[in-house]
Amino acid sequence: RKEVEQDPGPFNVPEGATVAFNCTYSNSASQSFFWYRQDCRKEPKLLMSVYSSGNEDGRFTAQLNRASQYISLLIRDSKLSDSATYLCVVMTNSGYALNFGKGTSLLVTP
Amino acid sequence: DTGVSQDPRHKITKRGQNVTFRCDPISEHNRLYWYRQTLGQGPEFLTYFQNEAQLEKSRLLSDRFSAERPKGSFSTLEIQRTEQGDSAMYLCASSPSRDTQYFGPGTRLTVL
Secondary structure: OOOEEEOOOOEEEEOOOOEEEEEEEOOOOOOOEEEEEEOOOOOEEEEEEEOOOOEEEOOEEEEEEOOOOEEEEEEOOOOHHHOEEEEEEEEOOOOOOEEEOOOEEEEEEO | OOOOEEEOOEEEEOOOOOEEEEEEOOOOOOEEEEEEEOOOOOOEEEEEEEOOEEEEOOOOOOOOEEEEOOOOOOEEEEEOOOOHHHOEEEEEEEEOOOOOOEEOOOEEEEEO
């Protein structure tokens, strides 16, 4: 079983839609969680960190459920520019190695 | 540009050749990481430096892979006797502490 699992999609949504991505992780001792965004043939870029209390950044909301080992990302009012692959990322016990999911592909259409 | 830089951006080589990639981290970042990403997968951790010390290298894919960071600034990743399965994007990242990792644009390796 992979340490971080995501639905690869693709998710095809119209502009303005709300879309949610989910991710599960296997190591209950994991401490830090992130969502990264990766555009085609580009490097991953941090979208947001995920905190136990949940956090919001504009149209993006991330939540963490430690009991279920589950992380989510909600995007409201989708824009064409949101089209990308969203990577769920968990910091390992090491404190330095990141474990990435395979990514969820999002395509926002006009 | 003050981000992480990598060189070359693309490398095409023949099977059996050695290749070396360079990474220049963000200047004040003492932590440097190498990852590999293949098509359809997320990045996979390879190795980690804190300053010039390589603190984790057990995840390097084989003994053909090695990395250095001699003066605690730039780093190199070398692959000896390349194989077709080594074709991938090699990503370097840096961070100032146990914190967000910032990725460079990557070196795309194609082994013919």
